[in-house]
Amino acid sequence: MMPRTPLTPEFIASLTSLLGDRFTTSLPVRDHHGRDESIFPAMPPDAVAFARSTEDIVQIVDACRHHGVPIVPYGAGSSLEGHTLAAEGGLCLNVQQMDQIIAIDADDQTATVQPGVTREALNAHLRDTGLFFPVDPGADASLGGMCATRASGTNAVRYGTMRENVVNLTVITADGQTIKTGRRARKSAAGYDLTRLFVGSEGTLGVIAEATVRLYPLPEAIMAAVCAFPDINAAVASVVQIIQLGVPVARCEFVDAVAIRALNAYSNTGLPEVPHLFFEFHGSDAGLREQIELVQSITEDHGAAQFEWASTPEARSKLWKARHTIYFAASQLRPGARSVVTDVCVPISQLAECVWETSQDLQREGIIAPIVGHVGDGNFHVQMLVDADVPAEVAQAEQLNARLVARALAMDGTCTGEHGIGLHKQGFLVDELGSASVEVMRQIKHALDPGNIMNPGKVFAF
Amino acid sequence: MMPRTPLTPEFIASLTSLLGDRFTTSLPVRDHHGRDESIFPAMPPDAVAFARSTEDIVQIVDACRHHGVPIVPYGAGSSLEGHTLAAEGGLCLNVQQMDQIIAIDADDQTATVQPGVTREALNAHLRDTGLFFPVDPGADASLGGMCATRASGTNAVRYGTMRENVVNLTVITADGQTIKTGRRARKSAAGYDLTRLFVGSEGTLGVIAEATVRLYPLPEAIMAAVCAFPDINAAVASVVQIIQLGVPVARCEFVDAVAIRALNAYSNTGLPEVPHLFFEFHGSDAGLREQIELVQSITEDHGAAQFEWASTPEARSKLWKARHTIYFAASQLRPGARSVVTDVCVPISQLAECVWETSQDLQREGIIAPIVGHVGDGNFHVQMLVDADVPAEVAQAEQLNARLVARALAMDGTCTGEHGIGLHKQGFLVDELGSASVEVMRQIKHALDPGNIMNPGKVFAF
Incomplete structure (x- = not known):
């Protein structure tokens, strides 16, 4: 996989006008965003954008779609399977500055956060509420990244993984729509389970702009x-x-x-x-x-x-x-x-x-x-x-x-319990579920991201 | 919504040759399958097929796709929102004879069943194992139907709904492929969560041919x-x-x-x-x-x-x-x-x-x-x-x-906690999630069932 085309001056100008110095093509910043803990060689993006709001993400996605530029969402960069590497170049969309805790609903035991909030920051914020957020993958990952990779960790045996603990998401789709995947009720039978579709989609279907997650009472x-x-x-x-x-x-x-x-x-x-x-x-x-x-x-x-x-x-x-x-x-x-x-x-x-x-x-x-x-x-x-x-x-x-x-x-197990497919396990995914199942995933990807701008090259070949 | 076209003699001949007297166009049988507990008027299918195996379902789906005939999957018929009504005519696919419990894995606390197994039949079968299946929507619903509608019920407050309790599914897609949505591990980060996509899809994306569900130890x-x-x-x-x-x-x-x-x-x-x-x-x-x-x-x-x-x-x-x-x-x-x-x-x-x-x-x-x-x-x-x-x-x-x-x-709630959208709540679904979210569902439907043969007219307009 290679970068598709160099960024055009028009794209650079439009992102600069939108984000000012929160958009950069500087080599050290690109290099920093092109490495992770995996064994893969560095794959720096062509540019890095720092979003501060959902509206920033919408505009970035619109620009990228218009110019055919790949978007690689980036939270804490703690992926172990190459999720944040810019396999086809393009723009790294860093959401670390979207670190606001939007709401804590103590009575309903939910928290609504921006995607750059880390799990430790959320738990520090909860300190005096008698509540905590249990999912703990080890690294101080961002909630957005944890949603995107269906993270779990040490507490999952009792409290479940991100699959069980995401109540709803706000997602920017490839066509720039801002969608809400659910409400704040504990359960719902209303339509397809879009929340669970985006949880674990590894950035390939849209950019997570907001997440509501479950909290639990601190045990006695x-x-x-x-x-x-x-x-x-x-x-x-x-x-x-x-x-x-x-x-x-x-x-x-x-x-x-x-x-x-x-x-x-x-x-x-x-x-x-x-x-x-x-x-x-x-x-x-x-x-x-x-x-x-x-x-x-x-x-x-x-x-x-x-x-x-x-x-x-x-x-x-x-x-x-x-x-x-x-x-x-x-x-x-x-x-x-x-x-x-x-x-x-x-x-x-x-x-x-x-x-x-x-x-x-x-x-x-x-x-x-x-x-x-x-x-x-x-x-x-x-x-x-x-x-x-x-x-x-x-x-x-x-x-x-x-x-x-x-x-x-x-043994009827899975090729990854929690790290995800990323760049590394795409062949194993086919071994696990068969090519017909992966073809269903591919059909969904083609339907929702026909231009393949959302984290291309991850999970399966387009 | 109206029946599309009358069934052709070719279609009737092919289903008769496949199923013998398990395929019928008899009026009383059609009538029986065209009513439910909802307030909707009767909507009988044009014919009813009784499947006995996954292979039967594959062949029925192939015939229906070939002839453009809608398929309405039918378990126990206990839906309250018109799910089993043949809104656009076509074939009712009754899976009640697929009532085999394929495997009980007591050590892993899972059961694998055909879709016609009812929750009471499963629990009766489990009687001497020290395990039980908790999800209890009241009616003695079929497990296939419970998966399809994301059922829950009295025990969900502690044990979760079908969303949490389906481990994996075998699904026949509209193009006749038999896919497995997951393995039997308790968690996985391998690819899109197809299990949760089909759970709650109300028969509009495929026919459930087999389900593996979680069991729990009987409490002390x-x-x-x-x-x-x-x-x-x-x-x-x-x-x-x-x-x-x-x-x-x-x-x-x-x-x-x-x-x-x-x-x-x-x-x-x-x-x-x-x-x-x-x-x-x-x-x-x-x-x-x-x-x-x-x-x-x-x-x-x-x-x-x-x-x-x-x-x-x-x-x-x-x-x-x-x-x-x-x-x-x-x-x-x-x-x-x-x-x-x-x-x-x-x-x-x-x-x-x-x-x-x-x-x-x-x-x-x-x-x-x-x-x-x-x-x-x-x-x-x-x-x-x-x-x-x-x-x-x-x-x-x-x-x-x-x-x-x-x-x-x-109040940030949902228009249906467990009954589903069916025919009845399609407008409310849009009120709840917005038209952009429903459009994402529609894009998925179009990608996976371009001919709209899978339970057409349910959840949203094609």
Whole structure:
């Protein structure tokens, strides 16, 4: 994929007149927006626009459509699958300055935000309301980006993913219309579910200008703990049993021995270098006691060590901060290496086998690659550290990735639980759903964006 | 809307050769499939086909596309908004004989069924597994129909609607392709959310041939109770507080005084003729105690009478059976009358006002019209009893309906929480989302069903 045509002076003039210095073709700014955490080479856009309002987006989309310029929406830039790379050049539409929290409806437990609001900013704003927004993909992602990639994370096992937690969206379509995908009622049977169509569409159907999301009452009590296991199977089998018994754990994270080693080196956590589960429990005092007793008895049956509690808010926050730094901590295991990150999700009955076979495969190949995951959902990640300058290493990692996806698909799982398709997994999407299903997606894309200006080159070939 | 063209002898011959006596143009069978519970006049199809397999559906769709014949999918026929009426004639595709439960995956808590399986049949089949399927719209609807209309019902406040409980679908598209919309993993970020696109598409985008749905562990303890209130506001305000406090009630149903009067007459329930809430609580013994204490204290604060418990399974089953007979019981309040049924759903903060204003409006108009609802979701129904032969009465009911929808929309609610758009609410859909949003739906419809053979005339004009 290549940039289509250079930006015309007319396009540049129209965007400059619209946005002033919030439109730029400066090389450093373009470069900054053309890189991400993925293994892909940099793909800088031809220009970058900083929107401040829905009306800005409408005008930018109109200009881009008129001039046939691709639009790549950009939130926090934390995608792992190349979503924000300008695969066909064009304009990067940065929404970071659209960072207003428009409304908190405490009685209805909803928040309406601009797309550049990050999940941490939203939760900081909610601090005194007794409410919180649960979806937590690790990175301090923007809400717009989280909607676009159907993000999830550590809390999804209890609170669901963005699929369940977006109430409605305001979207600018390719033809410049501003549409509302739903109202603020908790449920609706009114027409096609446009909200869910745009959630996970990765910017290919329109630009998200506003989102209303669900909030939840802060639980009466919260407890968190880590628990060490003799081996991978013991840890994963415990999770499977916890989920099958319907224990409403709020977080249930698997962290393998390699990841623990990375954490210890990076965060000085001093944990035994064996597989762990990190838990969080939400509920009333009595409910918490019940959950914890049940989970402890299950983990003990699988030979786990005693729980190490993080009972104060500070200790809890330190624990989850450590969990979220694994990605960066792991990168330090091999200085200078790049990460090939992948994630799959399988039915819970297949999880133990899938994780085990994957760990064996990684060991055979001798690649440093921590396995961590939101295992309560059947979802786990592999972060393979490679020397990006050695093609054989990159190829080896891609082969491991392909085998992992094939393994997950053979178990009726998905090629990505939460990272999305982006540039990386387009072939796997066809393997997963078949070409007829992808053709239906393509028909929708052609209908809604006939000029292919919305994040072209992502999810599937136009 | 009128039938397009008469069925050709070629079409009749091809369907007869395919299905034998499972294809018929007999008048009584057509008549039976051309009526429903809605106020619309009968709209019989030109023929009826009974499918037994996915392959049958593929061949029927191919024949219909080839001959330009509309297809109206038909499950249990329990739609309240005219979904199964053959608005443009054509073929009614009855899937009642596709009643096989294909797989129960107890470890993953999923069931895969053919579309003609009803929710009661599925739950009967699950009886010894410790699992159940929660979505309960009252009628013993087919799972295919429930997917197609995004059904919900009494349990949705805790377990979600079909939106949350469909894992994946097998769909036959208008061009005869058999597509799978997802895998069996609990979550996925792989491509557009085709599952949610077809859930709620009311048969206008394809025919559902198979569905995988979520199951839940039977709760350790279940308790149900009814509770009488001095007035509507006290009942509804209690619900609002219960939901805002995050109490995980499993069912929370409002039944107004008119509906109670109908129930007493029909089911001999002997309840005081005042507004009631019907509750069900699911959980562990300790969890149940907590929920019940909290709910009792809230209802008492609002002047409610003491809970009347239905503690045995038999008493519980009797209670919910009574709840589900309200529709028929209410019909008896005015012998010979037809029901104009409507449902709206509003943000919970607006519920008390919306129900109250609606009750005042109904009273002013002097129409017999019970109000009942799944109020934990902000969703309620009005069943207006009219003499269908008196146009002024029908018009009056439609005006009440229009005012109710306008009221709900002004409160950021939806024109239908669970019944769907069908033939009846197409104008309201535009009022709710705007013509640009409906245009996006139309573009999707045109892309996926350019010949408009899939349940034409429903949701919006082609």
